[in-house]
Amino acid sequence: MIPARIERARCVACRRCVAACPEGAISVDGDACVVDPLRCVACGRCFAACRTDAVRLAEAAGA
Ligand code: SF4
Ligand code: SF4
Helix, strand or coil: CCCCEECCCCCCCCCHHHHHCCCCCEEEECCEEEECCCCCCCCCHHHHHCCCCCEECHHHHHC
16 A cells, blocks of 8 residues: 655645545645545545646556
8 A cells, every 4th residue: 555645736725635635644744635545545535626626646656
């Protein structure tokens, strides 16, 4: 399972993903959000919630 990852450059810290995450895996770090890979279960809800295309799912493997 590959955890979600948030691209800082695209994130506007709107916190939609924080509210959407059922695992409490996303937190705000300054001007962007970050995913705790140990808590993320790769459900994709943050991806669906994000409006700036900042969340990366499977492709995080090669990043
Ligand atoms: S993929 Fe799911 S569990 Fe992981 S950070 Fe996004 S909403 Fe939370
Ligand atoms: S929903 Fe997208 S833009 Fe908003 S805080 Fe999360 S990753 Fe950043």
